Amino acid sequence: MPAAGLKxxxxxxxxxxxxxxxxxxxxxxxxxYYPLLVVATYVLAPIPNWICNHCANPxxxxxxxxxxxxxxxxxxxxxxxxxxLALPVVLANSAIITVPAMIMSVIxxxxxxxxxxxxxxxxxxxxxx
Amino acid sequence: MTMSExxxxxxxxxxxxxxAWARNAGVYAAGAFFSLAFYTLLDSAVxxxxxxxxxxxxxxxxxxLPFIFSTLGMLIINSVEKARLSSESFSYGGSGVAWKxxxxxxxxxxxxxxxxxGGVTVFVLKYxxxxxxxxxxxxxxxxxxxxxxxxxxxxxxxxxxxxxxEYSYNLALPAQG
Numbered sequence: 001m002p003a004a005g006l007k008x009x010x011x012x013x014x015x016x017x018x019x020x021x022x023x024x025x026x027x028x029x030x031x032x033y034y035p036l037l038v039v040a041t042y043v044l045a046p047i048p049n050w051i052c053n054h055c056a057n058p059x060x061x062x063x064x065x066x067x068x069x070x071x072x073x074x075x076x077x078x079x080x081x082x083x084x085l086a087l088p089v090v091l092a093n094s095a096i097i098t099v100p101a102m103i104m105s106v107i108x109x110x111x112x113x114x115x116x117x118x119x120x121x122x123x124x125x126x127x128x129x
Numbered sequence: 130m131t132m133s134e135x136x137x138x139x140x141x142x143x144x145x146x147x148x149a150w151a152r153n154a155g156v157y158a159a160g161a162f163f164s165l166a167f168y169t170l171l172d173s174a175v176x177x178x179x180x181x182x183x184x185x186x187x188x189x190x191x192x193x194l195p196f197i198f199s200t201l202g203m204l205i206i207n208s209v210e211k212a213r214l215s216s217e218s219f220s221y222g223g224s225g226v227a228w229k230x231x232x233x234x235x236x237x238x239x240x241x242x243x244x245x246x247g248g249v250t251v252f253v254l255k256y257x258x259x260x261x262x263x264x265x266x267x268x269x270x271x272x273x274x275x276x277x278x279x280x281x282x283x284x285x286x287x288x289x290x291x292x293x294x295e296y297s298y299n300l301a302l303p304a305q306g
Contacts, residue, residue: 071290074160076160078157081164082164086168086169090168094175095181096175096179
């Protein structure tokens with residue numbers, strides 16, 4: 001894993017700001033504020049994983065109940081991530097938002113979620129076994 | 130006693146399938162496919178009540194019913210402990226746990242297949258028989274696609290959970306020897 005320094009933080013926050021800019025523009029340009037839901041989805045996405053990681057002991061291979069809880073968390077995270085992609089498409093299909101707003105909010109949402117993921121990857125606490 | 134002597138097929142599973150990475154990706158993908166199924170159906174429901182829908186066909190509770198049954202089936206199938214299914218060789222199950230597991234699993238698969246058949250039924254009775262044209266026919270097609278995606282998600286989740294058994298087995302072997 002590459003060393004995470006000040007440049008990483010600056011780059012990540014820049015990408016996060018661009019993502020938020022795209023999402024807010026996609027709302028404000030057309031005066032339809034539904035794409036803000038994408039931000040909420042992506043912020044909520046890591047939470048099931050996080051909760052289930054605390055509920056289960058990942059080193060426990062013999063009892064499979066711990067793995068089941070972990071799987072539930074992963075399933076919910078996968079659900080929420082795909083929800084962030086699917087929600088603007090659903091809204092655009094019914095002409096609630098326009099197609100450019102859909103594209104902008106999808107790209108912005110992906111940037112926001114990518115920032116969250118890479119932040120978690122770079123600044124994960126060193127786990128000692 | 131090695132894995133190669135218990136193997137049934139001539140081609141062995143590729144090595145990367147047994148990694149923890151592959152099964153985690155499988156579980157994430159299952160969640161993503163289930164989400165895709167739900168939002169496909171939601172898309173047809175939202176579209177049916179939007180001004181774009183010129184026909185007088187609307188999504189009602191009937192259209193959601195096959196999806197509900199498919200989801201129920203998926204929930205039941207993936208809640209069953211897979212190790213109990215083949216427990217006639219091991220006696221830790223006690224009296225008839227494998228039998229009970231098979232009955233519950235049968236109910237799950239019946240619910241999943243019933244959901245898919247219900248999706249086809251709604252598609253035929255509501256759209257095909259009445260000669261609905263394409264902008265409204267999309268709602269029926271999306272119903273079919275949603276039920277198919279729930280089935281696909283079930284298969285992916287099942288496979289990744291079975292992968293986990295192999296994975297823990299591979300981990301357990303060197304510890305014994």
